[in-house]
Amino acid sequence: MGAILGKDTATVLKEIEEMLADGLKTQTEPFPETAVEFAKLLDELRALEPDDLKGRLVIGGFTDYPYGEDEMRCQECIYYLVHRKWCDLPELSVPVEPNWWCRLWKI
Numbered sequence: 373m374g375a376i377l378g379k380d381t382a383t384v385l386k387e388i389e390e391m392l393a394d395g396l397k398t399q400t401e402p403f404p405e406t407a408v409e410f411a412k413l414l415d416e417l418r419a420l421e422p423d424d425l426k427g428r429l430v431i432g433g434f435t436d437y438p439y440g441e442d443e444m445r446c447q448e449c450i451y452y453l454v455h456r457k458w459c460d461l462p463e464l465s466v467p468v469e470p471n472w473w474c475r476l477w478k479i
């Protein structure tokens with residue numbers, strides 16, 4: 373795995389951790405209930421500048437903790453690559469911790 377956004381993965385992970393720890397307000401709601409709503413979120417993500425990391429977090433609705441009553445987490449999401457601690461949804465493509473979550477979550 374090489375660089376992301378021109379930076380190494382550890383650096384990007386740290387940036388994300390810091391933004392979330394600093395209380396970045398992300399759009400956790402509404403959760404996309406249909407394929408159309410999901411696709412619309414992907415469109416919004418694709419419209420971002422490639423280096424707009426904060427935008428991905430905001431539109432993705434990232435949290436640095438399990439979300440909701442069901443305690444949903446990256447760990448159980450189909451896009452999570454366990455060994456790389458990586459979100460493989462192309463529109464996100466960011467390092468993530470297993471106990472984080474975003475509203476593109478899918479099982």
Ligand code: SF4
Binds near residue numbers: 461
């Ligand atoms: S899509 Fe969201 S919940 Fe799933 S692995 Fe990526 S960041 Fe985590």
